[in-house]
Amino acid sequence: MFIEAKQINKVYFDKNNKPNTVLKDIDLSIQKGEFVSILGPSGCGKSTLLSMIAGLVSSTSGEIIVDGKKVVKPGKDRGMVFQQAALFPWMNVTENVMFPLRKEMSKKEGLERAQHFLKMVQLSNYPSHYPHELSGGMQQRVSIARSLAMDPAVLLMDEPFGALDEQTRSRLHGQLEEIWIDTKKTIVFVTHSISESIKLSDRIIVMGTRPGTILTDITVDIPRPREQHRQQIAALEEQIMGLLKTEIDKVIDEEQAYEAGS
Numbered sequence: 376m377f378i379e380a381k382q383i384n385k386v387y388f389d390k391n392n393k394p395n396t397v398l399k400d401i402d403l404s405i406q407k408g409e410f411v412s413i414l415g416p417s418g419c420g421k422s423t424l425l426s427m428i429a430g431l432v433s434s435t436s437g438e439i440i441v442d443g444k445k446v447v448k449p450g451k452d453r454g455m456v457f458q459q460a461a462l463f464p465w466m467n468v469t470e471n472v473m474f475p476l477r478k479e480m481s482k483k484e485g486l487e488r489a490q491h492f493l494k495m496v497q498l499s500n501y502p503s504h505y506p507h508e509l510s511g512g513m514q515q516r517v518s519i520a521r522s523l524a525m526d527p528a529v530l531l532m533d534e535p536f537g538a539l540d541e542q543t544r545s546r547l548h549g550q551l552e553e554i555w556i557d558t559k560k561t562i563v564f565v566t567h568s569i570s571e572s573i574k575l576s577d578r579i580i581v582m583g584t585r586p587g588t589i590l591t592d593i594t595v596d597i598p599r600p601r602e603q604h605r606q607q608i609a610a611l612e613e614q615i616m617g618l619l620k621t622e623i624d625k626v627i628d629e630e631q632a633y634e635a636g637s
């Protein structure tokens with residue numbers, strides 16, 4: 376198995392030292408080249424789990440293995456794309472993509488690589504633009520190009536399109552799907568959008584909350600391009616919505632209890 380999470384538990388402590396178990400007994404296996412979504416209500420621990428695969432957060436117990444090696448810190452084999460593109464504002468598009476390559480290769484090679492991946496995300500015409508001159512969707516494409524340029528085996532995406540409008544998001548879904556087919560990368564994609572997870576992934580890991588556990592692991596058996604299979608999409612959406620309703624109700628109840636007590 377390419378990515379394995381074994382009995383992952385994560386407990387955070389608040390300022391009064393009160394424990395908050397965020398992830399409980401998570402077991403997860405992902406094969407090389409799979410496009411897997413992690414779906415669940417707000418606060419169920421999706422980002423925490425993804426950050427653990429990235430090596431940015433440590434687990435309280437359990438371990439994560441990527442390509443046979445235990446994850447202890449971030450590595451070049453795992454590229455991360457966040458909800459906000461996090462580009463350097465003083466660097467233009469090409470410089471942003473070249474930045475992580477500076478220690479890996481010559482400037483000439485880095486430039487060629489940047490140009491290749493900017494073409495892949497359809498930004499060849501914007502090499503000298505600065506982030507503030509780009510739309511949110513374009514910035515996110517630069518961020519994806521920057522991660523891909525490092526040639527990671529795994530692309531970890533934390534709600535990468537969450538801040539974008541519906542049309543831009545839909546266009547980027549298509550582009551990401553093409554990139555995935557072209558590069559055969561393993562993609563782990565965190566989202567709270569059921570339709571996004573169905574549109575993009577081979578498998579959907581549905582998480583429940585309080586504490587975060589895996590409720591179910593669904594193989595998406597809908598041929599691509601998926602837009603043409605509306606009935607199958609609607610049926611799967613309904614199935615997942617039913618599963619998540621109780622979980623979302625739990626979050627709402629807890630928030631209401633918190634507000635009533637404060």
Ligand SMILES: Nc1ncnc2c1ncn2[C@@H]1O[C@H](COP(=O)(O)OP(=O)(O)OP(=O)(O)O)[C@@H](O)[C@H]1O
Nearest residue numbers: 387388397415416417418419420421422423424567
């Ligand atoms: N550094 C931290 N210290 C303490 N608690 C944290 C920390 N990071 C996350 N948490 C808590 O862990 C829980 C899970 O957070 P996480 O961001 O992983 O959930 P999520 O499912 O990605 O949520 P969302 O969809 O809203 O982004 C939340 O209750 C959050 O408050």
